[in-house]
Amino acid sequence: xxxxxxxxxxxxxxxxxxxxxxxxxxxxxxxxxxxxxxxxxxxxxxxxxxxxxxxxxxxxxxxxxxxxxxxxxxxxxxxxxxxxxxxxxxxxxxxxxxxxxxxxxxxxxxxx
Amino acid sequence: xxxxxxxxxxxxxxxxxxxxxxxxxxxxxxxxxxxxxxxxxxxxxxxxxxxxxxxxxxxxxxxxxxxxxxxxxxxxxxxxxxxxxxxxxxxxxxxxxxxxxxxxxxxxxxxxx
Numbered sequence: 001x002x003x004x005x006x007x008x009x010x011x012x013x014x015x016x017x018x019x020x021x022x023x024x025x026x027x028x029x030x031x032x033x034x035x036x037x038x039x040x041x042x043x044x045x046x047x048x049x050x051x052x053x054x055x056x057x058x059x060x061x062x063x064x065x066x067x068x069x070x071x072x073x074x075x076x077x078x079x080x081x082x083x084x085x086x087x088x089x090x091x092x093x094x095x096x097x098x099x100x101x102x103x104x105x106x107x108x109x110x111x112x
Numbered sequence: 113x114x115x116x117x118x119x120x121x122x123x124x125x126x127x128x129x130x131x132x133x134x135x136x137x138x139x140x141x142x143x144x145x146x147x148x149x150x151x152x153x154x155x156x157x158x159x160x161x162x163x164x165x166x167x168x169x170x171x172x173x174x175x176x177x178x179x180x181x182x183x184x185x186x187x188x189x190x191x192x193x194x195x196x197x198x199x200x201x202x203x204x205x206x207x208x209x210x211x212x213x214x215x216x217x218x219x220x221x222x223x224x225x
Binding site: 004006009032034036041042043044045046049090094098099100102103104105 | 116152153154155156157160202204212213214215216217218219
């Protein structure tokens with residue numbers, strides 16, 4: 001069955017530190033890949049997406065993600081975290097342009 | 113104005129009551145979706161519609177029904193609410209293939225007592 005896994009339920013980082021959120025997918029072929037962010041009381045906002053081509057994709061708010069086919073991973077990174085980045089982050093995959101499958105989410109807390 | 117709106121934003125109801133959640137969009141998209149979010153489970157698909165005459169069950173449709181009143185409107189109903197339907201509900205839209213990027217509403221927090 002197709003699935004998306006986010007191994008870390010909670011992550012706490014200090015403000016200014018680097019961040020990496022993990023995402024692994026299980027699909028027969030490389031799916032389209034997305035990262036969304038959900039701030040408290042808000043809907044989901046798209047941070048970035050990968051369809052094909054360059055495996056390092058840039059997104060909004062200073063985020064980037066790297067697609068690694070050999071590891072079936074699409075990890076989200078940010079070099080320096082700001083307090084406003086505290087939110088829940090969701091990785092999602094779509095294999096046919098029809099349906100998204102979401103990971104369970106990673107809640108990011110930022111220490112001052 | 114927001115592209116995808118949901119009403120109500122918060123609702124508390126009692127077991128056995130009928131509840132309707134409404135979603136409207138101004139993006140001109142044909143595809144609309146309803147998801148529920150539970151802690152640790154991410155978002156799970158309840159129903160989706162690829163056009164006004166097309167309605168499909170998602171992963172967790174039991175206990176829910178939907179109506180696509182127009183291209184811009186997609187409603188979710190709980191015919192007889194039960195406590196384990198307490199969750200955050202999201203509506204989303206997309207323009208479809210090839211990339212199916214989805215745009216989400218702000219969510220409706222539903223509590224069933």
